[in-house]
Amino acid sequence: xxxxxxxxxxxxxxxxxxxxxxxxxxxxxxxxxxxxxxxxxxxxxxxxxxxxxxxxxxxxxxxxxxxxxxxxxxxxxxxxxxxxxxxxxxxxxxxxxxxxxxxxxxxxxxxxxxxxxxxxxxxxxxxxxxxxxxxxx
Numbered sequence: 001x002x003x004x005x006x007x008x009x010x011x012x013x014x015x016x017x018x019x020x021x022x023x024x025x026x027x028x029x030x031x032x033x034x035x036x037x038x039x040x041x042x043x044x045x046x047x048x049x050x051x052x053x054x055x056x057x058x059x060x061x062x063x064x065x066x067x068x069x070x071x072x073x074x075x076x077x078x079x080x081x082x083x084x085x086x087x088x089x090x091x092x093x094x095x096x097x098x099x100x101x102x103x104x105x106x107x108x109x110x111x112x113x114x115x116x117x118x119x120x121x122x123x124x125x126x127x128x129x130x131x132x133x134x135x136x137x
Contacts (some may be wrong), residue, residue, distance in 0.1 A: 009108055012036075015073065017051060029106050030055075030087050032074055037087050038104030039076070044092075048080035050101060056084070058093070 004022050006029050012018065017030045019041060026041035028051030043050040057072040075093075077084050083099070085092050090103035125136045 003109075006106070008111070015055075019051065027104060029104075032087060036106035036108065038106040039085070039087055039090055040102040040104075042101075043078040043080065043083060044099050044101060045078065045081055045083050048078050050078050050085065051076055053077040053079040055087070058086075 002023075006012070006018055006020065012029075012031050014031050014033050017028050019026070019028050021027070026049070028039050028041045030037045030039065030051075032055075039051055041049055041051040054077050055073045056075050056077055057069050058075050060068050060070070062068070074087050075084050076087050083092060083094060085101045088103070090101035092099040092101075127134055127136075
C-alpha cells in the first residue's frame with residue numbers, strides 16, 4: 001500500500017475535509033475531532049460526489065417515539081438523494097449488506113518520516129579545533 005501525504009496537521013483542523021484524487025480515485029479525507037478518515041468520494045447509488053454532502057449525526061430508536069441522536073458530525077449524507085454513510089467505516093445504515101463506500105485508512109505521521117526524499121546533497125564535515133572552524137574537503 002503506497003503512502004500519500006495529504007496536508008500538514010496545522011492546515012487540517014477538526015471539522016474540515018480535503019478532496020483529492022489518488023491514482024485516479026476520488027477521495028475525501030475528514031478530520032473528525034482530531035481523528036482522520038478517508039472515504040471514496042463516490043456514492044454507490046448513482047455516483048454523486050458523496051463527500052460534498054453535509055456531515056450529520058446518527059438517529060436511532062429503540063422504541064416508537066424515542067429517538068436518540070448521537071455521533072454528531074460522523075455520518076455523511078449524499079447531496080443527491082440523501083443516502084447516509086458512516087465516515088469511520090463507509091457503512092450504510094440503510095442497507096449495510098448491499099451498500100458500502102470504500103474507506104481508506106488515514107493517520108498522522110511525523111513530518112520527518114514523510115518528507116525525506118531520495119535526494120541527498122553533498123555534505124562537508126565541519127569541526128572546531130582550538131577556536132578555529134575547520135572544513136574538510
